[in-house]
Amino acid sequence: MAEIERESMEYDVVIVGAGPAGLSAAIRLKQLDADLEVVVLEKGSEVGAHILSGAVLDPSGLNKLIPDWKEKGAPVTVPVTEDKFFLLGEEGKMSIPHWPMPPFMSNHGNYIVSMGNVCRWMAEQAEALGVEIFPGMSCSEVIYDGDRVKGVVAGEFGKNPDGTPGPGYEPGMELHGKYVFLSEGVRGSLAKEVMAKYDLSKDSCPQKFGLGMKEIWEIDPEKHREGRVEHTMGWPLGSNAGGGGFVYHLDNNQVYVGFVVHLNYKNPHLFPYMEFQRWKHHPQIANLLEGGKRVAYGARAISEGGFQSMPKMVAPGVALLGCSVGMVNVPRIKGNHNAMLSGMAAAEAAFAALGEGREGDELSDYETEVREGAIGQDLWKVRNVKPMWSKYGLGGSLVLGGLDMWTNQLGFSFFGTVKHGKNDAQMTEPASHHKPIDYPKPDGKLSFDRLTNVSFAATNHEESQPCHLRLKDESVPVAVDYKSFAGPSQRYCPAGVYEFVEDDSGPRFVINFQNCVHCKTCDIKDPAQNITWTVPQGGDGPNYPNM
Structure with missing residues (x-):
């Protein structure tokens, strides 16, 4: 296919993802310099549509970003x-x-709180400062200029199922930035590409x-x-x-x-x-x-990997924010405050770099602040709880993890830093090693079947587009996953996207991508690592009201 020609727009900073990290970065940049050109690109139909979190919010990040948030009517009540x-x-x-x-x-x-509603409010604060926010704009490609990240492609619509341009094809636009911030949340497709290209995880645990x-x-x-x-x-x-x-x-x-x-x-x-x-x-x-x-x-x-699983966060022209890095404090079950703090730290590093005439280099000051500042301190003292849970089980982690959190407050640990071993896909064992689990049938009152529940996520995907769940090898789901692992994709997906259908020729793998709620579990847990989650066209996916 011939190279696609696209129009381009130039910005100081391009931010992918209107979650707490991306919006905090945008707000902080405009607080530091009202003349900076900042754009936020969000794949959901509106800001908040794809935000899902518990959530009990530690307000420390919000306090630092917008100290008068109560007076400004934040939905934190x-x-x-x-x-x-x-x-x-x-x-x-x-x-x-x-x-x-x-x-x-x-x-x-x-x-x-509802983090979806918090993000909607944060978007209002950002726009009041002059930030441009474009919802319904999936970012499908990273643009490189030599060794540095130069920008992203956003807003490509109208492809046929085979990936070729359809009759109503729109090529989207190139958005170029002196810096690009990737704040896509967990296992974002662009962050995954950048991490692989620059080998950012080489010195960290899985x-x-x-x-x-x-x-x-x-x-x-x-x-x-x-x-x-x-x-x-x-x-x-x-x-x-x-x-x-x-x-x-x-x-x-x-x-x-x-x-x-x-x-x-x-x-x-x-x-x-x-x-x-x-x-x-x-x-x-x-x-x-x-x-x-x-x-x-x-x-x-x-x-959930914590401090020892954080990859390098910067490469030329790009920085990874929030859950693109992994900043959840597992025992506290909190990460939104760290996401906000990471956005602010990236903004401050970019502002300093631009003020010094640097453009497109590595924002090493951002990485230093994350590892040595409030985020790193928050994650360091709980770093062993998750690997201890994996190694010793619930009881062992409660005792040993609790002890370790206490001693880390005093500045030392009896255990040093416990490492994570295999990634989650590699942890899956063949079905022959385990017994099937008998689950009660949902009663329709307290418990529900998946497809009924998915209707309450209001998820929707235009069906004529290419499937955004891509297989590296189409033979693997049946030859490996089904035969060796009893087809775990039909269970680990919380939206019923994957199924194995038996017909005269044997099992057949079916992907019902219309059901996808963008959780990324398939990209993480598939034993053969054969499924790659990518973005569908902009605006598609769940439409969460106040998650």
Whole structure:
């Protein structure tokens, strides 16, 4: 195909992704210099449409970025009033006290929020400062100028299913920047390309991930406790996988109900979505939800590797922000504050570089600030909790991880830095090594089948476009995944995108890309690493209301 000619636009900084990291970077750049030309490109139909997080927000990042956020009407209005932690058995529970935990594990001073709504508000603040924000603009290519990143291609529409230009084809535009910030969230396609091109992960441990699934429920007002935060561990996962659940009581008689499964599980028969649905039948959760109504559903991968899994964050002309790097504090279950701080740090480094006449070099000051400043300090003291959980299980991690967090506050660790071993795809073992797991059928009241729940994500993809879930080798799903691993893609996907259909010629692999909620789990967990998640055309995907 002949080279496509595109119009181009020039900016000082091009930002991919209107999440907390990208928007914080945009706001900070304009705070530092109102004359800087800054653009934010968002693949969702609107800012917030693809944002999904727990979320209990540590406001430290917001305090630094916009100190008067309360006066400006930020949707951060439900302070945490109760903080409970339970270890579940199949029927019972045990409350775990807070006194053995380090003080930073407390949620005192934090807020229950919809990060989608927080990002919508942040976008308003950015636009008021003169930032250009273009939603519905998927960034499909990185543009290079010699060894440096020069920009991105955004807004390409109208391709045929085979990838050729269709009758209504629009080639999109090239957006060039003196610096490009990639804040795509977990496992972004452009960040993945840049990390591979510049070998940014060569000195770090493999990144580790979890799959977070979430529903919003309206419950009986008599049961609602605004500001209450609950976390659970134990049943139903047991020794099959790490993870746990959460229930956050926000306002208007609504609760966020969610479940996280660590993706380093070994048994390919494990069905994370069904573990979530089964968890809701525990008396602790069922009693709360009975008589209520589920109003939204979504899912998203979570970066969990911590400090030792952070790759190099900069290359010529480009910086990785927030979850593109992996800045979640796993035991605190928080990363939004670090995403905001990373955006500010990248903005300050770019502002300094531009002021010195440097353009397109490596923003090494940004990397230094992340590793040695507030973000690095936050992640360093909890760095061993996740690998200990993987190595010793739940009980061992509670004891040894708790001890390690206490000693790290004093500046030392008995364990040094515990490394992560294999990536999550490599952790999957052949199906013959494990027994299938029998999951109860959803009852349609507390638990739901996947496709019914996906309809509550309001996800939509124009069907005539190329499938954005690409196979490196089309024979691998049947020859390897199905025959050796019992087809785990039909279970690890929380949206029912993948299925194996039996016909006269044997199993056939089917990709229902219209269902995709952009969680990226397939790109992470596929045992053969044969699936590559890329962006669909702009505006497609979930349309989360207030996740």
